[in-house]
Amino acid sequence: MYFVEWLTWLAYIDPKEERDAFEKQYKKVKRKALYESDDLEMLESAKKPACNTPKSRGPVYIYNEQILEMRYGMWEDKRGLISILSLTAIVYSLVNIAIVLEDIKFLFNLALNYNGEPYGEQLLMASFFLTTGLGTLWLYLKFGLRFTRFEMFTSRHLLIRFNRTTQQVYLHRPTYCGGIVTLPWHGVTSSGSDKKYATAGGLSLPLDLVWPPSFAGALHPEFIYVGKATNNFAELQAEWEFIRRFMDEGPEGLPRPSITSHFPWPWQAFTPQFEGMTHYFRRASRITKIGLVLISPAFLIIGTGHWLSLMLCWKPRWPKIIREAGLPGKPVPPFTTLDDYPPAIQERLRENAYLWAARPGKRPERKKRTSTRQRKTEVETSTVEKDIPCETHRADRP
Template sequence: MYFFEWLTWLAYIDPKNEREAFEKQHKKTRRKIAYESDDQEMIEAAKKPIGIIPKSRGPVYTVNGHILEMRCGIWEDKRGLISIVSLTIIYMIASDLYLATKSFKTLLLIAQNYQGQPYGERLFLGLFFLTMGLGSLWLYLKFGLRFTRFEMFTSRHLLIRFNRTTQQVYLHRPTYCGGIVTLPWHGVTSSGSDKKYATAAGVGLPLELLWPPSFTGTLHPELVHVGKASNNFAEQQSEWEFIRRFMDEGPEGLPRPPITSHFPWPWQAFTPQFEGLTHYFRRSSRLTKLGLVFISPAFLIIGTGHWLSLMLCWKPRWPKIIREAGLPGKPTPPLTTLNDYPPAVQERLRENAYLWATRPGKRPERKKRASTRKPKTAIATSCLENDIPAETHRADISPG
């Protein structure tokens, strides 16, 4: 579930020497050049009202006069597979340690009342299962636990909170995904503001919000995906218009969205698997629909893993200053800056700042390609006609 956010954060703090070594070994892709005018154009597009009915598809956890809190993150529908694999590995480790403990317990009973009975086989089994259990546990803690924490033993959801009183946006993420961040509302851009900013016409992806580096204060952009996966661009537009109107105009006149509980109910684990697929089901053939019926047990397995993942995580909790932000007499949270990170992370972010930097000014207009082919002159045309064989001339001309 947090795999995309983890990869994004790694891209921000990737050591410069390792990245340069990788680019030398592989074909380097050309980096797209961004200009300040591009960011300004996206920000201005995000401020414009959209002639569409605002509607939030959720999940929404809190909404009142000054706060709107939603789920964010991408690939929520894929959650569950890592949990199943992780629980299988944990079960195997626990089984080995249990069998080793049982074998050594039997050996202890034999030693307390030894009467010459053989114990070599029991000793071998105890040492074997102990070695397997401890060895597997070491490998799992060193290499596997980081992937397990994408779905288990972490915050139940990634959250985004919009506070219209402070005009700030707060992101709740684990530390290995960038941590909790405070951002200004006025610097946000959205994939729902204009179709040219939507990826793949918005099909199968949640609404995308982006803060350029000039508004984050951390030398890198902030990218989040909000809500459910969409079936079309219109759903992204409706979601964005709901958020924009809440922050800019207030909740008056907006349809009240259904509130989702943080409690891990079973249906919260099975419904995300079908987010963004309504358009596919409607247009699929009968044969495809029959095939979906046959593979439905796979959806059941993934949904069960998703539910186990929800139960083995805990409800995310905001810091006190963010919980009280916007209340009378309470301080406004400071925007996140580079100094909020550890010194080692600050150094990495400074090294990689050039990757996200924008060029000043406006993007130069693309020049029209002029044809390099010279037009034929009258002399060249007459010469070409002289080169035509006599046989191809008109038939009414006698051969002379």
């Protein structure tokens, strides 16, 4: 669930030495140059109405005159696979250790009342299960636990909170994904503001919000996905327009969204498996639909892991200053800056700042391609056709 956010954060704090070594070993990927005019154009587009039918598909956890709180994060529908693999490793280790304890109990009783019975096989089995059980547990704790934390033993959801009174946006996420961040509302851009900013037409992807480095405050952009995966660009527009109107104009006139509970109900685990797939079901051929039916047990397995993941996590809790933000007499949370991170992280963010910085000025216009190839003035015919008169050639045709 937090895998994409973790990878994004690693890209922001990746040591320059490792990045340079990777680019030397592999072919360097050419990055698309960004200009200040691109950011300004996206910001201006985000201020304009996107559609006349604002609607939030959720999940929405809080909605009132001041606050709109939603779920964010990429691949929420895939949550559950890591949980199943993690629980398999944990259960396998515990079962092996339980067998070892039974064997030790047997050998201890045998030692107290030994009458010459053979015990070599029992001792060998105890050694084998002890090695596999503790070995698997050690490997899991050393290499697998960090991935388990993406879905288990952590906050149940990534949250984004929009505060109309303070005109701020708050992101709730674990420290290894960048931590809790306070951003300005007026610096946001969105894939729902215009079709040219939507990835792949907005199909099967949630609404994405972007804060350029000049507004994010920590020398890198903030790039997040909000809500459910969409089936078409119209759903992206409706979701974005709902958020924009709430922050700029207020909740008056907006359709009230259904409120989702933080309690891990089973349907909250199984319904995300089908987010953004409606257009596939509608347009799929008969063979494709039969294939989807055949792989439906896989959705059931992942949904079960999703539910286990929800139950083994806890409800996220905001810091007190964010919970009270906008109330009379309460302080306004400061925007997140580079100084809010540890010194080692600050140094890496400074080193990598050039990767996200926009070039000054306006993007140059593309030059029209002109062909250097000479145009043919006449169509060449075969030598045989040149020697035969047109009338005779027509007459000879069958």
